[in-house]
Amino acid sequence: MTINEAQKEVVEEFEDFTDWMDKYQMLIDLGNELDALNDKYKNDSNLIDGCQSRVWLQCDLVDGKLQFTADSDALIVKGIIALLIQVLSGHTPNEILDADLYFIDKIGLKEHLSPTRSNGLLAMVKQIKAYALAYSVKA
Numbered sequence: 001m002t003i004n005e006a007q008k009e010v011v012e013e014f015e016d017f018t019d020w021m022d023k024y025q026m027l028i029d030l031g032n033e034l035d036a037l038n039d040k041y042k043n044d045s046n047l048i049d050g051c052q053s054r055v056w057l058q059c060d061l062v063d064g065k066l067q068f069t070a071d072s073d074a075l076i077v078k079g080i081i082a083l084l085i086q087v088l089s090g091h092t093p094n095e096i097l098d099a100d101l102y103f104i105d106k107i108g109l110k111e112h113l114s115p116t117r118s119n120g121l122l123a124m125v126k127q128i129k130a131y132a133l134a135y136s137v138k139a
Helices: 003-015 020-033 075-088 093-098 115-138
Strands: 055-062 065-072
Touching (some): 003 075, 055 075, 093 115
């Protein structure tokens, strides 16, 4: 599945709900479904700067594609990082760098987050793109 196909799927999932409380619940459910992050990756080097909550993001290059795993100590934030992983994990560094992450605006995520969570979302995207850039340079 391409990044745009994954984004389209996310948009369609969120269109099923009109109430933002239901959308928040969906984010929480996504976070709860996220594979557990090994405790050895919950370290300062994997903490994302700019997030009010603690968010750890581990990135591994597997067969030329980036695989992301993450965790957070906040339920909604964990759901947000789970969404990003759902869309971006399993793609090449260049695919991630070239991606226009339109789904964030399309589902209304930024406008329904507090300013600190919105900043955290931007920090998560920035960190994912930084990993992609680092691995594209190594290749």
